[in-house]
Amino acid sequence: MSGTPTEVAxxxxxxAELAKRAEARGIAILPAALPAVAKGAAxxxxxxxxxxxxxxxx
Amino acid sequence: xxxxxxxxxxAGRGLRSGxxxxxxxxxxxxxxxxxxxxxxxxxxxxxxxxxxxDAVRADAELAAGQDRGPLHGIPxxxxxxxxxxxxxxxxxxxxxxxxxxxxxxxxxxxLRMAGAVLIGKVATYEFALVGPSFDLPFAPARNxxxxxxxxxxxxxxxxxxxxxxxVRTAIGTDTGGSIRSPACYCGIVGLKPTRERLSRxxxxxxxxxxxxxxxxSASVEEAALTLDALSDAGAATRLGETLDGKRIGYARDWxxxxxxxxxxxxxxxxxxxxxxxxxxxxxxxxxxxxxxxxEAVGAVIIQAEALEVHAEWLARRPEEYGALAYRNxxxxxxxxxxxxxxxxxxxxxxxxxxxxxxxxxxDALLTINTxxxxxxxxxxxxxxxxxxxxxxxxxxxxxxPVLALPAGFVDGLPLGLQLIGRRGDEAGLCAIGDxxxxxxxxxxxxxxxxxxx
Numbered sequence: 151m152s153g154t155p156t157e158v159a160x161x162x163x164x165x166a167e168l169a170k171r172a173e174a175r176g177i178a179i180l181p182a183a184l185p186a187v188a189k190g191a192a193x194x195x196x197x198x199x200x201x202x203x204x205x206x207x208x
Numbered sequence: 209x210x211x212x213x214x215x216x217x218x219a220g221r222g223l224r225s226g227x228x229x230x231x232x233x234x235x236x237x238x239x240x241x242x243x244x245x246x247x248x249x250x251x252x253x254x255x256x257x258x259x260x261x262d263a264v265r266a267d268a269e270l271a272a273g274q275d276r277g278p279l280h281g282i283p284x285x286x287x288x289x290x291x292x293x294x295x296x297x298x299x300x301x302x303x304x305x306x307x308x309x310x311x312x313x314x315x316x317x318x319l320r321m322a323g324a325v326l327i328g329k330v331a332t333y334e335f336a337l338v339g340p341s342f343d344l345p346f347a348p349a350r351n352x353x354x355x356x357x358x359x360x361x362x363x364x365x366x367x368x369x370x371x372x373x374x375v376r377t378a379i380g381t382d383t384g385g386s387i388r389s390p391a392c393y394c395g396i397v398g399l400k401p402t403r404e405r406l407s408r409x410x411x412x413x414x415x416x417x418x419x420x421x422x423x424x425s426a427s428v429e430e431a432a433l434t435l436d437a438l439s440d441a442g443a444a445t446r447l448g449e450t451l452d453g454k455r456i457g458y459a460r461d462w463x464x465x466x467x468x469x470x471x472x473x474x475x476x477x478x479x480x481x482x483x484x485x486x487x488x489x490x491x492x493x494x495x496x497x498x499x500x501x502x503e504a505v506g507a508v509i510i511q512a513e514a515l516e517v518h519a520e521w522l523a524r525r526p527e528e529y530g531a532l533a534y535r536n537x538x539x540x541x542x543x544x545x546x547x548x549x550x551x552x553x554x555x556x557x558x559x560x561x562x563x564x565x566x567x568x569x570x571d572a573l574l575t576i577n578t579x580x581x582x583x584x585x586x587x588x589x590x591x592x593x594x595x596x597x598x599x600x601x602x603x604x605x606x607x608x609p610v611l612a613l614p615a616g617f618v619d620g621l622p623l624g625l626q627l628i629g630r631r632g633d634e635a636g637l638c639a640i641g642d643x644x645x646x647x648x649x650x651x652x653x654x655x656x657x658x659x660x661x
Binding site: 163171172175176177179183187190192198200201202204206 | 498500501503504505507508511519522523526527531534535536538539540541542543547550551553554557591592593
């Protein structure tokens with residue numbers, strides 16, 4: 151893989167939500183990584199919104 | 209002429225006539241690696257002794273009339289994501305820095321059956337994810353056209369090794385463009401075959417639904433010969449065909465208005481469309497489904513599947529990842545199972561549309577590869593993600609074969625295009641690519657020799 155553009159609208163993802171999701175999998179996110187993970191996760195959530203808006207999952 | 213500069217076909221003729229030997233050919237490539245790779249850092253492991261043993265065997269077999277085909281006696285490099293029995297397969301990661309598999313990957317077994325000389329393992333972004341990284345045991349590979357620039361990835365070493373003249377062909381993997389974007393940035397040919405054409409058994413997975421294995425090579429012919437040694441694709445069987453009557457859809461609107469598209473890249477693509485037209489093909493502009501939707505689908509599938517692959521290590525050994533891979537992998541935490549189901553459903557719909565709307569009327573599609581030349585390494589700090597814009601991911605989603613070809617230069621750095629073919633039609637794709645390559649001089653260009661010191 152490599153870089154991809156950010157052409158979809160991002161949706162906010164909080165550090166608390168990420169930490170909770172990680173904990174459920176036995177993962178403790180290293181604190182220094184949280185802002186970058188949250189940014190990437192927000193972009194990914196925007197991807198999901200785009201897919202659903204296009205009819206995916208119906 | 210240095211033997212390392214012979215094409216696979218030229219070397220093959222020499223090996224069969226007795227004019228050259230596989231040992232001498234391998235020694236020439238090993239000398240080239242020793243001379244140039246300190247500048248390129250393409251190789252993470254050079255298997256010189258084993259390669260020479262392979263070469264001795266190839267010489268003996270050819271002398272005895274046992275011909276294993278076009279790769280017999282030809283040095284080949286392998287991305288360090290591909291298992292090699294008894295030889296370190298690091299995946300570019302501290303987590304696997306000491307890992308030596310007990311068995312060869314299926315594709316490596318195929319290369320051995322084809323009589324290839326396995327000359328070493330070449331660099332990859334960590335677990336084929338993101339890069340370049342500067343906090344790993346292995347330094348990033350450098351672009352032979354300008355060693356201050358990135359190679360692209362994740363098949364970074366495969367591309368640098370071929371572009372730098374260290375080998376004529378190498379094996380890489382492609383989940384979102386990892387064969388094609390480094391091929392583009394390094395000015396060589398990349399062939400992502402139809403999904404399932406080459407086995408992924410023994411190749412460390414990034415996203416099992418989208419992973420592909422394929423060659424990065426110095427020319428279309430050499431990519432086709434490499435694929436044919438490993439499959440029944442027959443990719444080299446139609447080289448030299450005329451393009452008269454071929455219909456090619458030009459997906460120009462996927463990139464022409466994108467502000468990230470370098471003007472020289474747009475000109476190179478328009479020139480390529482003109483060249484293909486002059487060669488006899490009928491070019492029509494086409495509208496593909498929305499690129500952003502393809503990208504969204506691919507990203508959701510990759511991040512969900514990659515997280516599953518790495519979940520246990522992320523829990524138990526997080527500090528052993530490089531910063532970029534660690535941060536990238538964890539983004540998948542945000543996804544719900546229903547999101548992934550929706551992405552797969554949309555992938556199926558997009559694939560159906562490409563098959564019916566495009567590969568009814570057209571023999572191939574033409575579009576851009578990366579939207580500009582390779583960025584300088586100084587643009588990357590190894591911690592912050594830097595997007596490198598490209599149009600590769602859709603055909604991991606659909607599984608169609610894609611040939612990445614050089615299409616021009618800007619500021620001394622290569623630009624490139626993609627030709628997308630019908631499912632299973634690597635032969636038709638290579639015929640078009642071969643005609644384009646012969647009509648242009650892009651693939652005939654070589655990087656400057658590395659500076660001493």
